[in-house]
Amino acid sequence: MRILRCYQVDARDNVATLIDSTPPGPVECLGQATPTRLKSLEPISRGHKIALRDISTNEAVIKFGVRIGRATRPIKVGEWVHLHNIASDFDQRSATLDPRSGVPTDTSSAYV
């Protein structure tokens, strides 16, 4: 079976983007890769991010060599990195969205 892949844009990044959807297991890292191989701890969909190293609460999440937000809880290497464990420095609302679908949860009361 072909090894599933992720892509690291910049050498400073602590997350990489999945090129293939992956179950828990080995993932090959392309691009500016350090490390070149890691193990995903959970299923992660294509286009979503995987932690390349442990990230502690309030630490910057780096992609493209630039801060894209901060960790809201400790993240382990190989974990899925998304709305449930990181937050924007600007947009407060995104932290309330459903992490899988992105659907808002704060306007449910309007759908009556």
Place this chain on the structure above:
Amino acid sequence: MSNATHETWMGFLRPDGRKGVRNLTLVIYTVECAQFVAHAIAAGEERVHVIGFPGCYDNAYAIRLMLTLARHPNVGSVLVVGLGCEYTQPEKIAQVVRTSGRPVDWFFIQQAGGTRSSIARGKEIIQRLRTQMDAEASRVPMTLADLTVGAECGGSDGTSGLAANPTVGAFFDLLVDAGGRAIIEETVEMLGLRAHLLKRAATPSAEHQLAAAYDKAVRYCQEVHQYSISPGNFSGGLSTIEEKSLGAFAKGGTRPIQGVIKVAEPPPFPGLWILDSVPDEHFMQFGYTNPNDTEGIMDLISTGAQIVLFVTGRGSVIGSPVAPLIKVTGNTKTYEAMLEDMDFNAGRVLSGDLSLSEAGMELADLVVRTSAGAPSKPESLNHREYFVMYKHQNAPELAAGCRA
């Protein structure tokens, strides 16, 4: 290997010196009440597109936008249709178009006698306009140096920032080096990139303009409590507006930014430009910045862009009037699933089948072929979505007398 940068094709010379890649008749309606008739006039007609403004009260921004579209390099003649009681004046639009040297006509539906007679009258007028426009057409050779190309992304996913936007960026580097004009917009999708953005300024004046546009975009998003990121983006793997911004900004390639232009303002000289479509501060605070992709594409076309690139990871089925839209996706699955709508698969960069610079050159070839007359996918499907809204941007000399 691409030789797009040396390619020459035949375009349409306009009296203001700009060159068009299409020779279109534009039907413009001046209030929602005239919308049905305007579309019925254009229905089934070759090279006749429609735009219009739904509001009964006029708005300086909307009028400016319609006037620049009416004098767009791809437009050769214009018919303006009003109902007869709205604030926006078809006759005044027609005067401006006439001054630009284009065949033009206008009428009020209330004076033409209702739906059927207005449609018949409109169809008769556009036959005449088209004949005159074709007879007077002045064909001239064009190169990339004559092109203004806009780029926008919508329905972005994790591949947009990795493959598709960088491919557009690689093409924009080629376009700028060839002496053309490249425009990216969506300053609300530059959030978190202030330092990154300012470093790209070509001059201190450009840096000043970029800082002002960036700060306004942040203020705007904070005030309206809306950031330019949607459920589909999150579901596609983008976690924050900052992450989306970096991916979106990759459309801008690597060349210096010459400055900031506003909606309906052509870039004054060649190079890479940022379009600021965010509303300026105003007593009514009306207008979302880009309420949907179509509105943003219209803003780009209003700068005189003869071609617009639309980057979509998740897939989209929109097109545009006036300027052909070319759809680029970085997601091979999207490309395959929506082949009839997608023009370019930049997903080949992610799979390693194509280098970024090869993808940029291939995209340049597609832009040249489209400019030379080959229809883009949205064009051949007759997609011509448009959206002209109430918005306020400062332009003091034009605002007087309107609901600015």
